[in-house]
Amino acid sequence: MAKVKFTAGRLAAFECPADKAQAFLWDVETPGLAVRATSAGVKAFVFQRPFNGQSPRITIGRLDAWRISDAQSRARELQRLIDSGRDPRQVKAESLAEDAAKRSRDTVGALTVAEVWPRYMAEGKPRRKAAWKPRYVADLLKAADPGGRPKKRGKGLTKPGHLAALMPLRLAEINQDVIRDWYRSEARTAPIQAARAVAMFSGFLGWCSTKKDLRDLVDRNAARASDLGDVLPGVSRRRDALEVDQLEGWFAGTEKLRNRVAAAYLQVLVLTGARREELASLAWANVDFRWKKLTIADKVDATRVIPLTPYVAALLRRLQDQRSTDELRNPFVFASNVSDSRHIAEPRGPHAEVLADAGIPHVSIHGLRRTFSLLGEAAGAPAGAIAQVMGHKPSAVAEGYRPRSTDALRPFLLQIERFILEKAKVDVPEEDSSALALRIVAGATKSST
CATH class of the missing domain: 3.30.160.390 (Integrase, DNA-binding domain)
Structure with a gap:
């Protein structure tokens, strides 16, 4: 060597x-x-x-x-x-x-919210559920949208969603101070929607904390509402609903709408108590005119079946008869040629017209669902029947977990429909009539199917 x-x-x-x-x-x-x-x-x-x-x-x-x-x-x-x-x-x-x-x-450690968010959208879901509801998915996408694109309708560019400002931040740097500052900025223009965005982001942080590769990066309590009570708005239960004396003006206002799909949609909301998105996504395949049933999406279960009452059936038949060639290819009852979903997506504009025409103070779209519940009680229908039609979970005390069949529900929903239409001064059609006339009484313009 x-x-x-x-x-x-x-x-x-x-x-x-x-x-x-x-x-x-x-x-x-x-x-x-x-x-x-x-x-x-x-x-x-x-x-x-x-x-x-x-x-x-x-x-x-x-x-x-x-x-x-x-x-x-x-x-x-x-x-x-x-x-x-x-x-x-x-x-x-x-x-x-x-x-x-x-x-x-x-x-x-350098991962940003924007880099993890697509994974959350793909893997995240509520507890004990297979997936989020489509409406919530759309809300998440809208909240995280950066904006800046030309509007589909009207001029100008789209605005960023409330969560857009958090997207460039590193997960590891998000704490309560960051959330507070972000919320204060967003709440200047829309405090309620910004508070909802806080709840969305809290769900995101909670999901991150369940992942082995992310849990050490996040403070899952950074957006917890109970710790942000000094900046978040107080929670108050909304009680808006149409009053009995307002029904006549409200129904008359819907008849004046040029958008007949929106008019029918608003009336069916009041007459069925369905949730906004449940009814909007109703397909013709789920309307059974022969056996007088509607199968609609359900928040609690996958679907629920409710009776198809005469007036609602007449409204739907009128929509069916008035469909254009393009609308014949649309599977949805409340069709739209401007929304990505192909069904009515934003009914607040037409509803605002109705309220203004009738001189009624603000009532939200969800307030129409509340209207059905209150008027159902006033009509004398059992609380359990009202809850089942609306898709509420059964009450162990009031109903003993005894769901009614669709036929057993029918008399109660007919009872509620007649009560509402009578108070609105709208002709009540016969149940078995094949040509149901729809007419607003007391000076409103007549219309027929």
């Missing part, structure tokens, strides 16, 4: 013999340090010393990247590891693993 004093000249002149794959030149000053030259012309500093009955060889680095003095210092460090009973190879492996872990932590 040749040992020489390492100099730049000697190492530059050292070559691997042509008949060998590799050759070594050992340093006389530093035990275990050598230069290895391969038949491919590559030269590198290596270290090799006995350890636990073996002679492991460790590459220090290429000759063109290391100075002789640095290689000698590194060889001495390796010798000290052996003297302390540690395997230099294991130490190197641990160091590489630690570096890789740090890079991984740095990478994960």
Whole structure:
């Protein structure tokens, strides 16, 4: 084993013999340090010393990247590891693993909300449910939308959603102070919608906390409403609904709407107590005129079946008869050619026209559902029957978990429909009539199917 004093000249002149794959030149000053030259012309500093009955060889680095003095210092460090009973190879492996872990932590720690949000949209869902309702998915997408695109209707650009300002932030930097500042900014123009966005984001943080690769990055309580009570608006139960004396003006106002789909939709909301999206997505395939039944989407169960009452049937038949060629290809009852969903998506505009025409103070779309519940009670229908038609869970106290059949519900829904139409001064059609006339009494314009 040749040992020489390492100099730049000697190492530059050292070559691997042509008949060998590799050759070594050992340093006389530093035990275990050598230069290895391969038949491919590559030269590198290596270290090799006995350890636990073996002679492991460790590459220090290429000759063109290391100075002789640095290689000698590194060889001495390796010798000290052996003297302390540690395997230099294991130490190197641990160091590489630690570096890789740090890079991984740095990478994960740099994750932004925008990078994780698509995964949340794909994997997230409510507890004990297979998936979110389509309406909530649309709300999540809208809340996170950056805006800035040309509007589909009207001029100008779309506005950012309430969560858009949080999207560029790193998950690891989101805490209650960040949420407070963000909410205060968003609440300047829309405090209620901003508060709902807080609830959405709280759900996102809660989902992140269930994932092994994300839970250490998030403060799941950063957007918890109970900890943000000093900035969030107080929760008050809404009680808006149409009053009995307002029904006549309200029904007359719907008859004046140019958009007949919206007019029918609003009236059916009042007469069935259905949720906004449940009714909007009603398909013709789920309207059974023969057996007088409607099968609609349900928030609690997948679907629910309710009786199809005479007046509602007349409204739907009129829509069916008045469909254009394009609408014949649309599967939805309350069709729309401007919404992406192909069914009515935003009924608040037409409803505002109705309220203004009738001189009625603001009543929300959900207030129409509340109207059905209150007028159902006034009509004398059992609370359990009203709840079942509306899709509420049965009450153990009031109903003993005894759901009624569709036919058993029919008399009560007929009772409610007659009560509402009588108070609205609208002709009540005969149940078995095939040509049901719809007419607003007391000066309103007459219309027939």
